[in-house]
Amino acid sequence: MGRWTAANIPRQDGKLAIVTGSNSGIGLRAASELARAGCVVILACRSRDKASAAKRRIEQETPGAKVVATVLDLANLTSVRSYAAAFVDHSRRLDILINNAGVMALPRRQTTADGFELQFGTNHLGHFALTGLLLPALLTAPAARVVTVSSIAHREGRIRFENLQWEQGYKPWPAYRQSKLANLLFGMELERKFEQAGVTARSMVVHPGVANTSLFLNGPGAGKGILNSFIPRLIGWVAQSDERGALPTLYGATAPEAQGGRFYGPDGFRQMRGYPVDVEPEAQAKDATLAARLWQVSERLTGVQYHFSAR
Numbered sequence: 001m002g003r004w005t006a007a008n009i010p011r012q013d014g015k016l017a018i019v020t021g022s023n024s025g026i027g028l029r030a031a032s033e034l035a036r037a038g039c040v041v042i043l044a045c046r047s048r049d050k051a052s053a054a055k056r057r058i059e060q061e062t063p064g065a066k067v068v069a070t071v072l073d074l075a076n077l078t079s080v081r082s083y084a085a086a087f088v089d090h091s092r093r094l095d096i097l098i099n100n101a102g103v104m105a106l107p108r109r110q111t112t113a114d115g116f117e118l119q120f121g122t123n124h125l126g127h128f129a130l131t132g133l134l135l136p137a138l139l140t141a142p143a144a145r146v147v148t149v150s151s152i153a154h155r156e157g158r159i160r161f162e163n164l165q166w167e168q169g170y171k172p173w174p175a176y177r178q179s180k181l182a183n184l185l186f187g188m189e190l191e192r193k194f195e196q197a198g199v200t201a202r203s204m205v206v207h208p209g210v211a212n213t214s215l216f217l218n219g220p221g222a223g224k225g226i227l228n229s230f231i232p233r234l235i236g237w238v239a240q241s242d243e244r245g246a247l248p249t250l251y252g253a254t255a256p257e258a259q260g261g262r263f264y265g266p267d268g269f270r271q272m273r274g275y276p277v278d279v280e281p282e283a284q285a286k287d288a289t290l291a292a293r294l295w296q297v298s299e300r301l302t303g304v305q306y307h308f309s310a311r
């Protein structure tokens with residue numbers, strides 16, 4: 001594949017993208033590069049102030065960038081439903097959906113507005129619902145892409161169907177790993193469903209390696225104890241930049257050669273840093289039976305059913 005960088009992004013004029021969690025880190029960098037390439041980018045952020053600040057920053061970086069700041073809280077299904085309904089009612093097709101927003105290894109169990117464990121609820125269920133509700137707009141695009149951001153943390157992940165919401169024995173990292181395995185299972189199953197339906201939309205999954213973002217500060221860094229306070233500093237030393245971390249996302253969203261049902265991540269040591277390449281997920285992430293079970297549970301929990309026909 002060679003060294004793929006943001007300079008390889010083809011022009012995206014006439015396309016419309018939604019990037020969740022795009023006020024910071026990987027989402028902000030991905031949104032900025034998409035806007036630089038001529039895409040109209042909708043920043044979907046939980047804080048209006050942060051969304052507006054990100055919009056201003058992107059406009060400074062790329063004068064003339066077409067950026068819209070919107071409010072979406074993935075930890076609240078009412079917000080997800082009204083957001084998607086407003087988009088589908090008022091907007092044209094959706095060419096690119098980047099399911100990027102996330103929270104990681106929160107020291108104490110927290111829940112979404114609907115009572116789901118916060119990592120599973122935000123990282124997986126919120127995006128599951130959003131994608132399903134935006135499907136009419138995605139299927140109206142000639143070749144839409146849904147890019148879901150997972151993590152190398154999926155490797156040790158396990159879906160605990162018997163304790164999905166961590167009501168018993170909450171553990172920060174296993175809860176994060178479960179949510180990131182769920183991201184991969186979802187993205188792969190979505191591609192299978194796109195293929196079965198014979199539609200042109202594609203679903204790919206990506207991971208950024210280890211990138212220096214506020215994910216560490218807001219998650220483990222918010223915990224008590226020396227190790228927790230040390231994690232963000234440690235990450236500052238070992239991680240790659242958020243720009244570099246955004247490359248697999250941008251590759252999945254724009255590279256003509258990127259394919260549905262694939263997993264893209266960095267090419268360096270243990271996939272922690274580097275340039276995007278096709279990487280192999282753990283066997284469990286390719287388990288279609290497990291993915292189908294998670295899909296059914298996600299439909300039941302969110303009340304969102306997928307309908308694979310265009311408007």
Ligand SMILES: NC(=O)c1ccc[n+]([C@@H]2O[C@H](COP(=O)([O-])OP(=O)(O)OC[C@H]3O[C@@H](n4cnc5c(N)ncnc54)[C@H](OP(=O)(O)O)[C@@H]3O)[C@@H](O)[C@H]2O)c1
Pocket residue numbers: 020021022023024025026027044045046047050072073074075076100101102103104122123149150151152207208209210211212213214215216218239245
């Ligand atoms: N950084 C890494 O090394 C790494 C590694 C593997 C995977 N990832 C994945 O990369 C993605 C982006 O993370 P990042 O590293 O760029 O971290 P980040 O800078 O903390 O970005 C996370 C974004 O998600 C948003 N968000 C959190 N909860 C939300 C909610 N309920 N509704 C809407 N937006 C919400 C955050 O908004 P606020 O600013 O309001 O909190 C922020 O904009 C995540 O899915 C993460 O799991 C990152």
